Amino acid sequence: MMGWLFGGLIKQFEGAAKKLVRESSKEIANLFDDKLYPLADKLDYIAQESINHAIERIEELESKAKVDIEYLLNTADEKIKHQLEEINNIRERFLTETVSKSNFYIENRINQMSLAVMQAISLSQNSIEQSLERIEYLENKLFQDANQIVDKISELIDGKFELIRNELKKYLVHGLPSPLDKCRQRLKIAWKPGGLFSDVELYELSECYELSKLDENTSIDEVLKIYGQLQQNAAMMAALVRNSPELKNRAIKDWIKYGLLCNFWRNIMNNYDFKNNLISEDKSSQILLIDKQ
Structure with a gap:
């Protein structure tokens, strides 16, 4: 290293x-x-x-x-x-x-x-x-x-666009409108049928669902899994939108961000051996979970 x-x-x-x-x-x-x-x-x-x-x-x-x-x-x-x-x-x-x-x-x-x-x-x-x-x-x-x-x-996933879309669609419990879903509300797609979601909407919805799993009681091992999944999703999204420079740029920025977050929490786990312990009793730890750049 x-x-x-x-x-x-x-x-x-x-x-x-x-x-x-x-x-x-x-x-x-x-x-x-x-x-x-x-x-x-x-x-x-x-x-x-x-x-x-x-x-x-x-x-x-x-x-x-x-x-x-x-x-x-x-x-x-x-x-x-x-x-x-x-x-x-x-x-x-x-x-x-x-x-x-x-x-x-x-x-x-x-x-x-x-x-x-x-x-x-x-x-x-x-x-x-x-x-x-x-x-x-x-x-x-x-x-x-x-x-x-x-x-x-x-x-490794070149041309397998439907496989990528299916991977992102796994976050959809069903394709019906869901006005009570907080992530759909946040993205302003609560009333939109899942079958009509764009690739960007599917990606942003998957990101919201993964981040919503994080709170002050999340173990560091689980945090690493979540950020690792988010980085993988970003790489898949970059492949999916490779013909749109703006969308690909956003996906690459996310890939860097979540990779850095993985490193940040992996170092904490390695330094303090917190793998099976909770991150913090302090609710302010949520800020570190989602805002570390």
Whole structure:
């Protein structure tokens, strides 16, 4: 297992920038919490999944990020030069310790993420905007990577669209309108016969039913089964709507989200051996069950 490489990288970056962040605006501090840590989680997950599914990336090492890093170091204000050099040292150490000569994918992402942090704390007029642009670029790259993985998974069910629809239809107890069904109410299809449901409506209904099983008394083992099923449903939906970029994008985002949730709760189970115990007596645990991104 590769481990939480990018999460550890961002943690070290935050430590190196801590003094500067404390003395600067809250924008930089928020950037770590709102953007960089969630991005690191996704990068770790996608990198590991690409290994699990034997995805061979055809990627050349990009030189622009390294050129931009060198430029920032050479032109930095003396007030922040030490922090930038420390971040660059962390970057170089991570590359030496974790990246093989041929793994251009991970090296590119480390360089690009390093540049995003360095741009954020460079104190230039557009530093935050530049960093956000870099993060958006990385998010787009990550989404392309996830698309490739989901396509690899979808090869196993290619063309079996009726089987997929039947799998999603298993959540329909009957095809009659059901005005008292909370999930149908939420999706505004309570009065619609099940036989007229679109693929999207079937998918969203299955998602609602699975999530409705979760509460503060759900065991972690059951939580993992539910999120695992939701991720499988998302992969099937991506195959079903592959000719609609918008719908496929939504399915892939769900595939990433529920994969991350599986990892989150699996780590809790492994760390605390809660497999057969309840998650929490506190009802606020429901927030963690459904809102962890």
